[in-house]
């Protein structure tokens with residue numbers, strides 16, 4: 001399952017951040033997912049608890065927002081937002097465009113609980 005491996009690599013990043021800051025727990029993860037990234041937000045949400053079980057982010061709230069698709073026109077050079085099924089220049093309507101964003105998944109922010117590590121992490 002693709003989304004599970006996406007979750008696992010995401011959790012590796014989150015875990016590294018938590019360790020770096022000495023956090024006992026991760027309380028919230030904010031993700032931005034581009035429509036062209038091939039990642040389904042709903043599937044990601046479903047896969048998350050499975051992937052996060054037993055990690056510092058087990059009880060973290062996962063927030064996923066959709067990133068806009070932006071294209072740069074190869075003809076007029078304008079940058080504009082576009083639809084996933086219609087990557088046209090918003091300025092001149094040319095179809096010769098290059099996707100500049102919308103095909104990635106970004107770990108936007110991680111909220112950590114850095115309070116006294118009273119509970120043993122098990």
Ligand SMILES: [Zn+2]
Pocket residue numbers: 073074075076077078089090091092093094
């Ligand atoms: Zn154009």
